[in-house]
Amino acid sequence: MDTKGLDYVALALIIIGAINWGLIGFFQFDLVAALFGGMASWISRIIYAVIGIAGLYSLTLFGKVSQNNYNS
Template identity: 35%
Template sequence: MRTILAIAHLMLIVGGLNWLAVGIAQIDVVAAVFGGQSALLARVVYVLVGLSAIVVAMTIPRLLGTAIFSDLPRRR
């Protein structure tokens, strides 16, 4: 699971930096590298970034449960 999370975090960084470039310079780096937004490889990267967001989002309850809410009394 650690490897999957590491890859997911890396993909989110790639996606975030791509959106930064879009926002600042109106350049879609992924599309430029892989031949346009509709190119198969670019679409694969976009899908992987989206799936990575889902994987990382699924870890939030565990993160919050152990880090922030661990001192609160539990309901029964």
């Protein structure tokens, strides 16, 4: 099964999450909450959950990277 597209979507979501955490850490500004009505709004919670799932999915990328390096 080719999961290359899913890998790119997960990577994009992880980058969005990392940028949001960077903004929180440096400027105490939560971009997701600002755009979607606060941390308690249902849409913000869905976005946080999807980004979290993408982070968990990215754990499978370690196997793919090491497998590709081993076969090269």
